[in-house]
Amino acid sequence: MKTVVIGSGSWGTALAQVLADNHQDVILYGVEPAQVNDINNNHKNSQFFPNTDLNPELKATTDMNVVKNADMVVLAVPSAFISDVAKQVSDLADKKLIVVNVAKGFDPKTNERMSEAIRHAMDPAKLSSVVSLIGPSHAEEVVERQLTSIDAISQNEKDAQMVQSLFSNPYLRIYTGTDEVGSELGAAVKNVMAIASGIISGLGYKDNTRAALITRGLQEMIRFGTAFGGDPKTFIGLTGVGDLIVTCSSLNSRNFQAGYEIGKANEVEHFLKNNKKTVEGIRTAKIVHELAKEKNLDMPICEEVYQILYEGKEPSMCASDLMLRDLKREF
The missing domain is CATH 3.40.50.720 (NAD(P)-binding Rossmann-like Domain)
Known part of the structure; x- marks a missing residue:
């Protein structure tokens, strides 16, 4: 062949x-x-x-x-x-x-x-x-x-x-x-989560914070993917949590690298003006924001990344806002 x-x-x-x-x-x-x-x-x-x-x-x-x-x-x-x-x-x-x-x-x-x-x-x-x-x-x-x-x-x-x-x-x-929908949506959303993971690292947060981000990010991935017809089991596989873990934890990830620069500067403007690499999560964050809005989905981490990238919100404020949301059950 x-x-x-x-x-x-x-x-x-x-x-x-x-x-x-x-x-x-x-x-x-x-x-x-x-x-x-x-x-x-x-x-x-x-x-x-x-x-x-x-x-x-x-x-x-x-x-x-x-x-x-x-x-x-x-x-x-x-x-x-x-x-x-x-x-x-x-x-x-x-x-x-x-x-x-x-x-x-x-x-x-x-x-x-x-x-x-x-x-x-x-x-x-x-x-x-x-x-x-x-x-x-x-x-x-x-x-x-x-x-x-x-x-x-x-x-x-x-x-x-x-x-x-x-x-x-x-x-x-x-x-x-065969779950094309769930696999492709999981692989896309994880790029937004990788930007978020880089941001928290750039802000100085460590392992506890990343573990929380990955776990809650997986819930958003499942919520988003199943809303469009993905199989829930897909998101605990390689294209779901597997891809999420490696991209949120590795310096080899361009999305993580982008987030790290943004978090370290605590603003996005300098990065967007000077970046010359393809960072898939930047475009994906906007599309996820639009599609989640259409479906009325609660995607707090993705939404904060969108606000940083497209509305100029300070990353440190986003981290604080996520932690101070209304308290609730995990599941």
């Missing part, structure tokens, strides 16, 4: 290397010639992994036409570009494809989940299914072949099992699931 991984960033590179390690027919597509040359000639992606040697069998290209003969395409691009890239893939493909999405968030124009956005962007005659490959994983660790487990989630269980088989190896274990 020929696979094209679109996006030579950290996650795309790590997943392409997984397939190369598994002796699969894979090629990595990138838009930056210097990066592609680095991969092909030096077996490195120095921009993201300066100290890591890649599998020498991994090859990269700047020619999008490689999609034409693919059987599977992995979309490893930010959520804001998923629809446009999926349409490009659809226009170029000459057969039905399994499309693997690894982005976590929503389409910024339609508020659709990633799998919905991909299906709407592609010609149905070119699409076998969408499989979301998501869970608690940092590219920096996968590229070093650290032991990791994630999920292949799809409405098409057979294609999910195909993805499971292609990617699984001694250091990456893939489980399958």
Whole structure:
């Protein structure tokens, strides 16, 4: 099976290397010639992994036409570009494809989940299914072949099992699931929680605070996801609490890093003016705010993050306001 991984960033590179390690027919597509040359000639992606040697069998290209003969395409691009890239893939493909999405968030124009956005962007005659490959994983660790487990989630269980088989190896274990709604919403909301976790760290709070945040954040994730049809059991799995724990606890998380800078400065303006990295949780916070309002859902942590990012509220005030809300039962 020929696979094209679109996006030579950290996650795309790590997943392409997984397939190369598994002796699969894979090629990595990138838009930056210097990066592609680095991969092909030096077996490195120095921009993201300066100290890591890649599998020498991994090859990269700047020619999008490689999609034409693919059987599977992995979309490893930010959520804001998923629809446009999926349409490009659809226009170029000459057969039905399994499309693997690894982005976590929503389409910024339609508020659709990633799998919905991909299906709407592609010609149905070119699409076998969408499989979301998501869970608690940092590219920096996968590229070093650290032991990791994630999920292949799809409405098409057979294609999910195909993805499971292609990617699984001694250091990456893939489980399958069919709860697309719950898994994708959990993976999206956890990015907002990771920003909140970074903020409390930047403000100087420690383990007790983070434990409370993760636990109460999980309740918000469940509340939000089940309101849109997700299975409650999904949120105690890898795409729920698993993803939440790793993203709220790791300095490798861009969302955590963003929150930390915001919390340390106790204001958001400087970060928003100077940030040049993709921080999925920033856009997601706005969409979660809008969707929660439509459903009249109580999402206090997400709401405070929204107010920090979009209304300029001081992070220290948000922490205080969360603690001083009306007292109630936990469940």
